[in-house]
Amino acid sequence: MGFSSRYHAAEAERRWQTYWASERVYEFNPDDSRPIFAIDTPPPTVSGDIHIGHVYSYTQAEAMARFWRMQGYNVYYPFGFDDNGLPTERFVEKRLGQRARDVGRDAFIAACLDVSREVEDRFEAFWKALGFSVDWRLRYSTIDPNARRTSQWSFLDLYRKGLVYRAQAPNPWCVECQTAIAQAEMDDTDRETAFYTLQFQIADCRLQINPDQDQSEMCNLQSAIQIATTRPELLPACVAVFVHPDDSRYAALVGHEAITPLFGRRVPILADAAVDPSKGTGAVMCCTFGDTTDVMWWREHQLPLIPLVTRQGRLSEDGSPYAGLTLRQARERIVADLREAGALLDEQATVQTVRVHERCGTPLEILETSQWFIRVLDAKAALLAAGRQIAWHPAHMHTRYEHWVSNLNWDWCISRQRFFGVPFPVWHCDACGGVVLADESQLPVDPMQTAPPHPCACGNADLRPDPDVMDTWATSSVSPQIAGQMLDNPALFERLFPMQLRPQAHDIIRTWAFYTIAKSHFHFGTIPWETLMISGHALAPAGGKISKSKSNSAVDPAALIERYGADALRYWACSGSIGADQQVDETLMKQGVRLVTKLWNAARFIGLQIADYIFQIDSDNQQSTICNLQWSDRFLLSSLQRLVAQATGQFRAYDYAAALEATERFFWNTLCDNYLEWVKGRLYDGAGMERAAAQWTLHQALLILLKLFAPVMPHITEEIYQQLFAHEESCRSIHLSAWPVPDDTLLDSEAERVGMALLALTTAARRWKTARQLSLGAELAQMTIAADDDSL
RNA sequence: GGGCGAUUAGCUCAGUUGGUUAGAGCGCUACGUUGACAUCGUAGAGGUCAGUGGUUCAAGUCCACUAUCGCCCACCA
Numbered sequence: 001m002g003f004s005s006r007y008h009a010a011e012a013e014r015r016w017q018t019y020w021a022s023e024r025v026y027e028f029n030p031d032d033s034r035p036i037f038a039i040d041t042p043p044p045t046v047s048g049d050i051h052i053g054h055v056y057s058y059t060q061a062e063a064m065a066r067f068w069r070m071q072g073y074n075v076y077y078p079f080g081f082d083d084n085g086l087p088t089e090r091f092v093e094k095r096l097g098q099r100a101r102d103v104g105r106d107a108f109i110a111a112c113l114d115v116s117r118e119v120e121d122r123f124e125a126f127w128k129a130l131g132f133s134v135d136w137r138l139r140y141s142t143i144d145p146n147a148r149r150t151s152q153w154s155f156l157d158l159y160r161k162g163l164v165y166r167a168q169a170p171n172p173w174c175v176e177c178q179t180a181i182a183q184a185e186m187d188d189t190d191r192e193t194a195f196y197t198l199q200f201q202i203a204d205c206r207l208q209i210n211p212d213q214d215q216s217e218m219c220n221l222q223s224a225i226q227i228a229t230t231r232p233e234l235l236p237a238c239v240a241v242f243v244h245p246d247d248s249r250y251a252a253l254v255g256h257e258a259i260t261p262l263f264g265r266r267v268p269i270l271a272d273a274a275v276d277p278s279k280g281t282g283a284v285m286c287c288t289f290g291d292t293t294d295v296m297w298w299r300e301h302q303l304p305l306i307p308l309v310t311r312q313g314r315l316s317e318d319g320s321p322y323a324g325l326t327l328r329q330a331r332e333r334i335v336a337d338l339r340e341a342g343a344l345l346d347e348q349a350t351v352q353t354v355r356v357h358e359r360c361g362t363p364l365e366i367l368e369t370s371q372w373f374i375r376v377l378d379a380k381a382a383l384l385a386a387g388r389q390i391a392w393h394p395a396h397m398h399t400r401y402e403h404w405v406s407n408l409n410w411d412w413c414i415s416r417q418r419f420f421g422v423p424f425p426v427w428h429c430d431a432c433g434g435v436v437l438a439d440e441s442q443l444p445v446d447p448m449q450t451a452p453p454h455p456c457a458c459g460n461a462d463l464r465p466d467p468d469v470m471d472t473w474a475t476s477s478v479s480p481q482i483a484g485q486m487l488d489n490p491a492l493f494e495r496l497f498p499m500q501l502r503p504q505a506h507d508i509i510r511t512w513a514f515y516t517i518a519k520s521h522f523h524f525g526t527i528p529w530e531t532l533m534i535s536g537h538a539l540a541p542a543g544g545k546i547s548k549s550k551s552n553s554a555v556d557p558a559a560l561i562e563r564y565g566a567d568a569l570r571y572w573a574c575s576g577s578i579g580a581d582q583q584v585d586e587t588l589m590k591q592g593v594r595l596v597t598k599l600w601n602a603a604r605f606i607g608l609q610i611a612d613y614i615f616q617i618d619s620d621n622q623q624s625t626i627c628n629l630q631w632s633d634r635f636l637l638s639s640l641q642r643l644v645a646q647a648t649g650q651f652r653a654y655d656y657a658a659a660l661e662a663t664e665r666f667f668w669n670t671l672c673d674n675y676l677e678w679v680k681g682r683l684y685d686g687a688g689m690e691r692a693a694a695q696w697t698l699h700q701a702l703l704i705l706l707k708l709f710a711p712v713m714p715h716i717t718e719e720i721y722q723q724l725f726a727h728e729e730s731c732r733s734i735h736l737s738a739w740p741v742p743d744d745t746l747l748d749s750e751a752e753r754v755g756m757a758l759l760a761l762t763t764a765a766r767r768w769k770t771a772r773q774l775s776l777g778a779e780l781a782q783m784t785i786a787a788d789d790d791s792l
Numbered sequence: 793g794g795g796c797g798a799u800u801a802g803c804u805c806a807g808u809u810g811g812u813u814a815g816a817g818c819g820c821u822a823c824g825u826u827g828a829c830a831u832c833g834u835a836g837a838g839g840u841c842a843g844u845g846g847u848u849c850a851a852g853u854c855c856a857c858u859a860u861c862g863c864c865c866a867c868c869a
Contacts, residue, residue: 003828005828005829006831188865188868195869227869229869230868230869231869242869275869276867276869279868280869281869283869284869285869286869287869290869291867291868291869292867293867293868293869294869352868353867353868354868355868396796396797397796399795399796399797399864400795400796400863400864400865403794403795403796403864403865404864404865407865407866506863506864507863507864509864510864510865537863539862575804575805575806575817576805577805577806579797580797580798580805581797581798581862581863582804582805583804583805585803585804585805585818587803587804587817587818587819588804588805588817588818590817590818590831591817591818593831594817594831594832596831597829597831597832598828598831598832600828600829601828601829601831601832602828602829603828604828604829605828605829606828607828608828609828650808655808657806658806658808661806661816664816665816672828672829673833673834676828677826680826680827684827763834763835766833766834766835767834767835769823769824769834769835770822770823770824770834770835770836771823771835
């Protein structure tokens with residue numbers, strides 16, 4: 001074998017990936033008695049291709065998995081794909097160029113399964129090409145039978161614990177996707193709209209006139225009230241007008257009724273402190289439902305409900321004569337008619353922030369629908385407490401969780417009126433309004449295809465299957481239970497759970513992290529993992545978010561592997577600090593390539609120089625070598641022990657980036673630029689123990705540095721390790737070898753002082769030569785140095 | 793409106809519990825092919841650490857305020 005003059009990354013990386021697979025280097029062994037380190041891998045959403053952001057985030061976690069494996073843990077490293085749910089449905093709809101409801105339930109589900117499978121295989125191939133140490137036997141998807149079964153088990157468990165309920169309630173609704181959604185799935189966007197001022201007549205206003213005052217003025221003042229709105233199309237659903245209780249302009253009107261223009265509906269004028277008197281006219285109409293304030297007023301003041309907007313986003317019969325129109329059409333017509341009727345007093349363009357569905361950008365409506373909810377609002381305090389038991393890296397990300405939980409104001413709506421998801425294991429009884437749950441033995445079950453286990457308690461056997469599917473997060477929030485094989489292998493799960501690590505990006509703290517913590521709390525009263533490792537985002541080279549649709553070779557992961565190699569791409573990913581966003585920077589990838597080359601060349605040289613020593617190593621030989629270490633050897637070995645201690649501490653604190661930087665600095669500057677040059681004389685011309693001391697030192701340094709680099713650059717380190725050290729350590733792979741432990745007997749502060757003096761001497765000599773434009777190889781007649789260290 | 797981050801060399805970023813002349817890589821300038829490496833090496837130029845005020849013997853680091861940027865949340869009639 002031996003070292004060729006050049007390292008061919010593409011060939012070597014493929015070769016080692018094949019070797020790792022055939023040697024089952026990363027497979028979890030349940031019979032291994034060492035402590036387990038279980039990782040709750042983030043299953044990427046199947047909604048597009050791999051992008052550089054995935055590489056950034058996943059690689060950082062992968063390097064940590066390698067570190068813990070070398071620390072002696074029995075690493076459980078599964079990999080999942082989140083393919084069930086709306087994101088995948090939207091992706092597939094886009095591909096098919098057809099809406100799900102037009103394709104048909106069964107055909108659409110089949111298409112989703114096909115597309116998911118294809119995308120997941122591509123992802124897996126990519127992660128393998130990046131050298132991921134995943135145990136691919138543990139691959140799962142959130143639509144597979146085990147995931148569906150676990151998810152349905154979760155539902156049944158929560159139902160029995162009284163933590164899930166079905167309610168007819170106002171809830172955010174997407175008219176584009178035609179489904180209910182949860183609070184966590186809402187985004188904000190600005191849109192241009194108009195602020196309309198409408199004139200409402202006051203009912204029976206003449207009866208209110210005080211005969212002692214000027215009649216004409218009084219009548220003008222109180223015969224009408226002006227309200228400002230951005231949603232005139234909701235006028236048919238107006239159920240009240242609100243003013244602020246301290247607003248003297250309207251005080252006299254509170255308790256009376258206004259009449260909606262065009263529709264002539266009498267609605268009460270009510271006072272509520274939630275009204276902002278300075279906004280618009282200070283009087284606002286309450287519709288069912290324009291926003292969450294309307295919902296609050298509707299509840300608190302027990303107002304009637306007019307279901308104006310249909311699930312398709314059109315006006316219902318309650319909007320007659322505008323029934324059947326889309327919201328947009330209705331707005332245009334109603335505004336025009338208001339204008340004609342003289343009820344439109346003002347119209348001003350304005351920019352308004354509206355809530356939209358994060359998946360499609362469509363403004364959300366609030367509809368009263370029948371949905372399943374999980375009671376999270378009651379558990380805020382417990383969920384905050386759970387969050388505090390988890391170690392967050394970086395720590396400040398915990399604050400986001402705290403704020404999200406503290407500010408929750410909806411229970412978690414988990415039902416979706418969609419297709420590609422986990423069905424509810426439930427049949428409804430229309431006779432008594434009760435439900436029949438599936439038996440656990442039936443799971444996973446599709447109630448549309450399977451008969452209920454028994455008739456309803458009321459005797460009715462004609463049950464209606466629940467047609468909905470679960471929110472995708474309702475399933476991915478049990479990823480520790482899915483990945484940990486809770487139902488198939490409870491004994492194993494017992495050992496895996498709570499898991500040690502959840503890596504994920506910061507944008508899904510409010511969803512995946514939160515929901516997983518909630519589920520774990522509800523099911524088991526425990527936290528799901530000990531540590532949360534939160535990654536930042538990769539930013540496009542010019543700054544800003546990576547657009548998934550943009551195909552740019554500077555951010556195309558496959559092209560980057562081809563151009564720089566997996567190790568170099570990993571080097572870039574791991575140079576970004578934990579939790580910090582980082583621009584995609586090809587100069588860092590080039591730096592990674594240089595580091596790989598430098599490692600190769602240094603190893604090639606060291607390998608040659610120590611070849612005649614390696615084979616002699618035995619304890620006697622090693623002992624006498626250590627006794628003959630020179631100042632420079634002792635300097636290098638001593639500072640190496642400090643490096644090991646430092647890098648180990650940094651890895652343990654999830655600061656892989658700092659560990660990498662320190663290791664690189666030591667390797668490049670201390671070892672290559674200086675120590676190697678110092679000992680060349682001894683290596684070439686020295687003899688006996690003097691030479692052996694340098695050989696042993698180089699041997700130790702290279703082996704330890706390879707191990708410190710191994711989590712970030714698994715291929716080049718394996719390549720060198722296999723050539724020089726694998727036989728000696730009797731190890732199949734550097735990645736199964738033991739992480740170095742600092743050897744305190746090698747600490748030598750005096751030698752480090754001498755080393756610093758040697759460095760100063762070296763630098764001075766180089767500066768002197770450079771100033772005279774001499775080659776660094778030029779011989780110097782003599783050197784004197786005013787060193788303050790007389791031990792030289 | 794509230795919160796969390798960030799602001800350090802032309803660019804991308806490090807700067808640990810406050811401690812001499814603030815670092816790295818890239819880029820730039822000059823030089824050098826020395827028996828691992830030109831995908832290299834050496835040396836150099838380049839920063840009033842966003843601003844103001846404060847605490848301290850000592851502040852890039854701690855505190856307050858301000859500005860700009862990013863993200864999260866709330867409001868959004």
